[in-house]
Amino acid sequence: MSRLRQATRDDTAEIWRVRYAVTENTLTPGRIGDAELHAHLEVFGRGWVVELEPEPNLKIAGFAIGDARDGHIWAMFVDPAMHGQGYGRQLHDVMVDWLFAQGHRRLDLGTQPGSRAEAFYRRAGWRPTGDALDAHGDRLFELRIEDWKPHA
Incomplete structure (x- = not known):
């Protein structure tokens, strides 16, 4: 069973666990620290996690973080062991809906080609x-509000 909820700084360790577990779009450890992560969760935007239950051994399947200042997708990752279960789409859709609700008409992101x-x-x-x-070797993408069709 799983639950989609807003991320908090209490999720920091699990967010990093998922982030460093991915095999594509990898991140060098230490390039981004807790302070930058917390700023994106609490000041610049908002984040979400898919929390796996039952309690008390909660872990997250994935997370997404959007930047409200400019409509940029700052991060979205799913634990490779959890791929194909719809968690990425849940995270994506709640983040995109929220960013468009902040008044953005266009969102952007970068990701590894192929x-x-x-x-x-x-x-x-x-x-x-x-x-x-x-500069990071990422292909740049955009999503315009008029093209947005949430997953049914």
Whole structure:
């Protein structure tokens, strides 16, 4: 059983566990710290987790964090052992709905070309902004409010 809820700083250890478990779009440990994560959860935007039950051994299947300042998808990752169960789409949809509710008409993100994430975002309606890659080697995508169709 699972529960989608807003992320808090109490989720920090589990968020990092999931983030470092992924095999695509990897992150060098230490490049982003707890302070930056907490700022994105509490100041710049909002995050969500899919919490796995039963208690008390709660773990998260994945997380998503959106930046309310500019409509940027700061992070969205699902534990590789949990792929294919719909958790990514749940996280994606709640984050996208929230960011559009903040008044943004266009959202953006970057992801590794040819990755599962790229295929996921394309299926969810995101479109590449061009062929060029950013400084991190990511392909840039956008989602416009008029193209948004939440998953049924």
